[in-house]
């Protein structure tokens with residue numbers, strides 16, 4: 001069976017090479033509108049999202065990440081954003097035990113909406129670690145400006161793809177009907 005939704009799901013791949021072309025804010029808002037329409041526990045919308053599309057601001061965050069993780073290679077810290085020209089930082093409400101799932105579903109919708117609009121994406125866990133574990137994490141997080149009791153839990157980068165990666169293998173045997 002094929003339809004536009006299935007096509008978008010099957011065609012989406014993590015993009016790690018981007019053109020420098022920015023993604024228009026209108027397009028990002030369409031992507032975000034799809035994101036916040038994800039299923040979420042009790043409709044608490046237990047997420048907050050900050051979008052960085054300004055290269056200077058992105059550079060500032062990466063510089064702070066380098067300064068706050070002196071034991072790690074600067075190239076690795078800068079590279080962990082995969083060169084995506086737009087980065088979304090997603091935080092979860094620590095007061096709700098299902099908020100990580102809400103954020104994951106939000107991110108999934110965002111990436112599929114992007115795919116349908118011809119925008120590439122990459123879900124990223126490593127910047128979350130490098131920010132939350134940084135010696136200067138409070139400074140980086142205050143720049144993002146999340147509310148009290150919210151914790152950065154996921155990043156999703158967006159941009160126009162400069163590569164067409166093959167699908168990685170999936171194991172359908174992890175799915176079983178129980179008779």
Ligand SMILES: Cc1cc2nc3c(=O)[nH]c(=O)nc-3n(C[C@H](O)[C@H](O)[C@H](O)COP(=O)(O)O)c2cc1C
Nearest residue numbers: 012013014016082122123124125126127165167168
């Ligand atoms: C929670 C999560 C964290 C991830 N973190 C990273 C990351 O830090 N760096 C990276 O390059 N890819 C990251 N990915 C992307 C995965 O590697 C990718 O989704 C997986 O290999 C399947 O490939 P596909 O997305 O192209 O189907 C992450 C994906 C998820 C869902």
